Amino acid sequence: MYIKDRTFVISGGASGLGLATVRDLHAHGGYISILDLNAENGDAIVEELGSRTKFFETDVTDTDSVQAAVAGTVAWIKETHKPIGAVIPAAGVGSPGKLIDRHNEPIPLAQLDFVININLRGVLDLIRLCLPHMTTTEPTEPDGERGVIIMVSSSAAFDGQPGQAAYAASKGAIRSLTLVLARDLAQNGIRAVSIAPSYFESNMTAQMSEKVRKSLEKVLEFPKRPGKGEDFAKMVRHCVENVMLNGECIRLDGATRMPSKL
Numbered sequence: 571m572y573i574k575d576r577t578f579v580i581s582g583g584a585s586g587l588g589l590a591t592v593r594d595l596h597a598h599g600g601y602i603s604i605l606d607l608n609a610e611n612g613d614a615i616v617e618e619l620g621s622r623t624k625f626f627e628t629d630v631t632d633t634d635s636v637q638a639a640v641a642g643t644v645a646w647i648k649e650t651h652k653p654i655g656a657v658i659p660a661a662g663v664g665s666p667g668k669l670i671d672r673h674n675e676p677i678p679l680a681q682l683d684f685v686i687n688i689n690l691r692g693v694l695d696l697i698r699l700c701l702p703h704m705t706t707t708e709p710t711e712p713d714g715e716r717g718v719i720i721m722v723s724s725s726a727a728f729d730g731q732p733g734q735a736a737y738a739a740s741k742g743a744i745r746s747l748t749l750v751l752a753r754d755l756a757q758n759g760i761r762a763v764s765i766a767p768s769y770f771e772s773n774m775t776a777q778m779s780e781k782v783r784k785s786l787e788k789v790l791e792f793p794k795r796p797g798k799g800e801d802f803a804k805m806v807r808h809c810v811e812n813v814m815l816n817g818e819c820i821r822l823d824g825a826t827r828m829p830s831k832l
């Protein structure tokens with residue numbers, strides 16, 4: 571898929587990996603529709619990057635809010651004539667917790683719902699609402715491609731990261747969904763891939779304790795540093811541009827495997 575003169579719908583685009591992706595695709599000529607809860611950051615990014623960006627204050631757990639953002643994006647596309655090239659649902663949260671705590675108390679259901687509703691339900695909802703606007707675009711030469719869905723999984727989907735039951739379940743679901751979407755959307759010329767980062771610098775990981783961060787740093791193979799937003803954004807760009815990438819969940823982890831104990 572071409573980046574130039576296409577619109578990219580990016581949830582979670584106001585921070586971290588999503589924001590790095592916004593910057594990269596914008597720098598390569600894309601039009602960017604940013605969906606995020608954080609209006610202060612979202613407005614600041616649009617102010618900085620200018621007219622090829624649009625911000626929609628969106629809660630991905632609220633389908634009315636997602637519908638309004640998709641409708642706003644479609645109205646913008648009617649003005650710009652830059653059809654959707656990719657949907658990148660990057661909004662996500664972590665909320666560590668075992669299913670029972672050390673007092674044998676079950677985790678509050680609301681904590682599980684919080685993670686699953688953003689990381690899984692919110693992803694499915696955004697993709698579902700964008701698809702009708704992708705399947706009806708003109709296919710591009712030479713393969714008849716119409717677009718790509720690029721989801722964000724995690725090492726947690728592979729490595730049995732301890733104390734991350736809801737997070738690992740949500741990211742494992744994204745991994746499982748990848749081939750299904752690729753198969754279901756093949757007839758429409760739409761690809762689906764997911765990227766599974768390990769430990770990347772972002773607001774999310776800045777909230778981890780010093781102890782957890784230090785022990786994660788010990789298990790890094792090469793390079794001996796956490797991933798950066800730009801490393802992630804480069805992979806997204808490759809997923810956009812390489813038509814042969816389809817149906818795969820790609821680990822982006824510098825060979826790091828999460829240990830059983832931190």
Ligand SMILES: NC(=O)c1ccc[n+]([C@@H]2O[C@H](COP(=O)([O-])OP(=O)(O)OC[C@H]3O[C@@H](n4cnc5c(N)ncnc54)[C@H](O)[C@@H]3O)[C@@H](O)[C@H]2O)c1
Pocket residue numbers: 581582583584585586587588605606607608628629630631660661662663664688722723724725766767768769770771772773774775
């Ligand atoms: N940072 C890492 O190490 C890492 C590793 C693996 C996967 N990931 C995944 O990468 C994605 C991006 O995370 P990040 O690390 O950049 O975190 P981040 O906290 O920097 O960014 C997440 C963004 O999502 C937005 N968001 C949260 N809830 C929302 C909601 N209900 N509606 C709309 N927007 C909402 C936040 O406002 C924020 O802008 C997530 O899906 C995360 O699970 C991150």
